[in-house]
Amino acid sequence: MYRNPLIRSATLALAVSLSLGAPSAFAADKATATPAASTAVQRKAVAQGLYELAYSAKQNAVFVASSGGFGDAAGPSQVLRLNPATLAVETRIPLERKAFGVVLDDASNRLYVGNTVDTSVTVVDTAQNKAIGTVQLMEKKVGKDGKAGYTHDLRELVVDGPAHRLYVTGHSGEGSVLFVVDTQTLKLIDTIPGLGKAKAPGLALDTKAKRVYTSNLLADLVVVGTDTGKVVQQYKISAEQPMNIALDPDGKRLFVTDQGLEMIRNYQAKSTPGFTSKHPGQRVLVIDRTDGKELASIPSDAGPLGILLDAPRKRLYVTNREGGTVTAYNSDTYKKVASYNVPTHPNSLALDARNNVLYVTIKNGEKDAKGSEESVARIQLGK
Structure with a gap:
């Protein structure tokens, strides 16, 4: 099913679902956990097809990607600038291509937006509130059926502002890659192979160590040297469905959401010869990034996906898409300290560290009206 990367329909449906949190047939419609602080949560519907978001301390604004959705009822693709206190839409920044993943370079007033289905990145100026360029990461290829398509789709983005580099994962069952973009020239300067012949959801950057960490659905942790432009290490890890990654900046730990979805198991069984499921997931795996060894396994609510570490406060936040919750853990003891009820499908996270406020995108479920x-x-966090 996934052997030919030019067959876009089934592959793209999976890519958007497992990579960025589109609703699936296996997603529950109601939260299963009791909230610890529901009064701290405020919420606002803003647009169709929301995905990742970022908080800008410099602009004092929340920027959220809206793909507009798919089909006849789809809305426009845009980046929404939200008031961080009220979540009111202050500005709508129109885009020519559908918006999914984002990463912010606040010092440079740049928001980089992944155009998953077009294998490109749109650059938004957050001071001027407008798109200023597009970086095409790959050209279409013509398959045996005579139709042109992209061989890779996109997921996560990370940026090294001082070094003027943007890194983007390119998914493909035929061999995932890491795209490297010069943020001054807005040109693709390298495509690094070797991330594994499977989807590669996770991405984290350690600028000091000059390392990019990626995970894939073959249960690999693949490490790329930003100084060498090559894969420098690869480890088998115990997470069967490693998704998003949070990096401890002052230590050797990586926090990885291990999702545990039947849909992904089916993909793994069809795409990986001899695959046998050995772990139900639904946890956060803590691993040593120097050797890939498991340090801890933290039980989560159903369908953990997004993950964010607030290292100074020793807090780890996780979105649980099927559980309809955001859970907070002590990042040293790994004990749950709070749970926030945000049904239906909480997806991505951003933090206003100064004011201790967490922002979450929430996907609709199957019971919500189409379109x-x-x-x-907006979650006002406790101490």
Whole structure:
């Protein structure tokens, strides 16, 4: 099913679902955990097809990607600038291509937006509130059926502002890659192979160590040297469905959401010869990034996906898409300290560290009206 990367329909449906949190047939419609602080949550529906978001301390604004959704009822693709206190839409920044993943270089007033289905990145000027360029990461290829398509789709983005480099994962069952973009010239300067012949969801950057960490659905942790432009290490890890990654900046730990979805198991069984499921997932795996060894396994609510570490406060935040919750853990003891009820499908996270506020995109479920707007939640966190 996934052997030919030019067959876009089934592959793209999986890519958007497992990579960026589109609703799936296996997703629950109601939260299963009891919230610890529901009064701290405020929420607002803002647009169709919401995905990742970022908080800008410099602009004092929340920027959220809206793909507009798919089909006849789809809305426009745009980046929404939200008031961080009220979540009101202050500006709508139109885009020519659908918006999914984002990463912010706040010092440079740049928001980089992944155009998953077009294998490109749109550059948004956050001071001027407008798109200023597009970086095409790959050209279409013509398959045996005579139709042109992209061999890779996109997921996560990370940026090294001082070094003027943007890194983007390119998914493909035929061999995932890491794209490297010069943020001054807005040109693709390298395509690094070797991330594994499977989807590669996770991405984290350690600028000091000059390392990019990626995960794939073959249960690999693949490490790329930003100084060498090559894969420098690869380890088998115990997460069967490693998704997003959070990096401890002052230590050797990586926090990885191990999702545990039946849909992904089916993909793994069809795409990986001899695959046998050995772990149900639904946890956060803590690993040593120097050797890939498991340090801890933290039980989560159903379908953990997004993950964010607030290292100074020793807090780890996780979105649980099927559980409809955001859970907070002590990042030293790994104990759960709070749970926030944000049904239906909480997806991505951003943090206002100064004010200790967490922002969450929330996807609709199957019972929501087709074409209805999706939401952003604002969570005022406790001490």
